[in-house]
Amino acid sequence: MNVKITVLTAACALALAACGDKSPPPAPAAPATTAPATTAPAETAPAETTPAASTTASAPVGAGGAAVVNDCATEIEGNDAMQFNVKSITVPASCSEFKITLKHTGKMPVAAMGHNVVITTLDDMKKVAADGMGAGIDNDYVKPGDDRVIAHTKMIGGGETTSVSFDVSKIKGDGPYEFFCSFPGHSAIMKGTIAVE
């Protein structure tokens, strides 16, 4: 009797030992912590720069993207690719007043691809553009009463035209001066120099 139990116990012990030999089942793989997709702030990717090959360009443009000036006035264009067709405007020193007409040659609405022309010193441009963003589209993205703004047109959408006239003496001081579009994100590309010569 006693012997029987001993044998059984031994067998059991062996069985346990055998059991112990078995390597424990692998721990369930830790659920891969799905890293939150790094939602990079959707920087408005600058539109691919189509090198001056804007087939829709109707207004004549001088060498190096110089605006063509006639009778103390010029016409420039903005398009759906977030571009002005000129890079520089030279105002004749003989002009007392100068008129800039902006034509939006695109089709997109003002809320999506609005353009205007704002003139400031180069130093003020970034700050004016930032404040303009806060002012919103109802203010043409120009802070009301901003005395750093020398002149600006209203904000227009595709197919529209607008203009602004200003006293040339205002850009005869300590420049350099720039013209740019204050629609959020546009001034990085839509800008150029304006100077009196």
Ligand SMILES: [Cu+2]
């Ligand atoms: Cu614009």
